Amino acid sequence: GAGVSQSPSNKVTEKGKDVELRCDPISGHTALYWYRQSLGQGLEFLIYFQGNSAPDKSGLPSDRFSAERTGGSVSTLTIQRTQQEDSAVYLCASSLAGAWGGEQFFGPGTRLTVL
Amino acid sequence: SQQGEEDPQALSIQEGENATMNCSYKTSINNLQWYRQNSGRGLVHLILIRSNEREKHSGRLRVTLDTSKKSSSLLITASRAADTASYFCATAGRLGFGGGADGLTFGKGTHLIIQP
Numbered sequence: 051g052a053g054v055s056q057s058p059s060n061k062v063t064e065k066g067k068d069v070e071l072r073c074d075p076i077s078g079h080t081a082l083y084w085y086r087q088s089l090g091q092g093l094e095f096l097i098y099f100q101g102n103s104a105p106d107k108s109g110l111p112s113d114r115f116s117a118e119r120t121g122g123s124v125s126t127l128t129i130q131r132t133q134q135e136d137s138a139v140y141l142c143a144s145s146l147a148g149a150w151g152g153e154q155f156f157g158p159g160t161r162l163t164v165l
Numbered sequence: 166s167q168q169g170e171e172d173p174q175a176l177s178i179q180e181g182e183n184a185t186m187n188c189s190y191k192t193s194i195n196n197l198q199w200y201r202q203n204s205g206r207g208l209v210h211l212i213l214i215r216s217n218e219r220e221k222h223s224g225r226l227r228v229t230l231d232t233s234k235k236s237s238s239l240l241i242t243a244s245r246a247a248d249t250a251s252y253f254c255a256t257a258g259r260l261g262f263g264g265g266a267d268g269l270t271f272g273k274g275t276h277l278i279i280q281p
Contacts, residue, residue, distance in 0.1 A: 083268055083269075085268075085271075090273075091273055092253055092271035092272050092273040092274055093208075093253070093255075093269070093271040094271075095268035095269065095270060095271075096268075097268075098268050106268065109268060141208065143208075152196075152213065152257075153198070153210045153213060154210065154269065155210070156200075156207055156208040156209070157207070158207045159207065
């Protein structure tokens, strides 16, 4: 079936504006993850959903970041009052239920540029 | 925070040669995974090795894990131009040991260039 999809693929915004990034996981995958990748860096874990609940929000860098997941499927990552340091590629991944630390399937990412 | 540290940061070899990348980590793990990232296919899972395993093979890939040294290596044999990419190790923490629940902790990666 289809892989993980993300939209938009690119987003340019002005400092102070809010942005919403969307992730559509693989059908049947109950676990969903958001990561951030800055230029030349590895991936930084942001948040994890099991179903619609997020038991682990420890990775969110500030209270300007929030995420939700509805219907156990699509997830939205919202960044309020964006700052230039928020510029990065935001990657979403999904995995099968019970796949503790197992293989994660990544989407193509959303490249966010904050001017 | 970064858990894994890959070594070297960059590696350039001739096509047909073997490429070895190393990864060190800091905390107890459930498993360690290697991923490849290139512009064409994004981030793709390559292989997973569990904490009770020492070596694993998949095609031209060979992964070793030494939990006493908290290190892993990825060997790509008979390299091809298509292997040019960045390679990341990622660790999954053990339940109850923190590490972001099911979130993987990635290193900064090794950029591998295969010269034709």
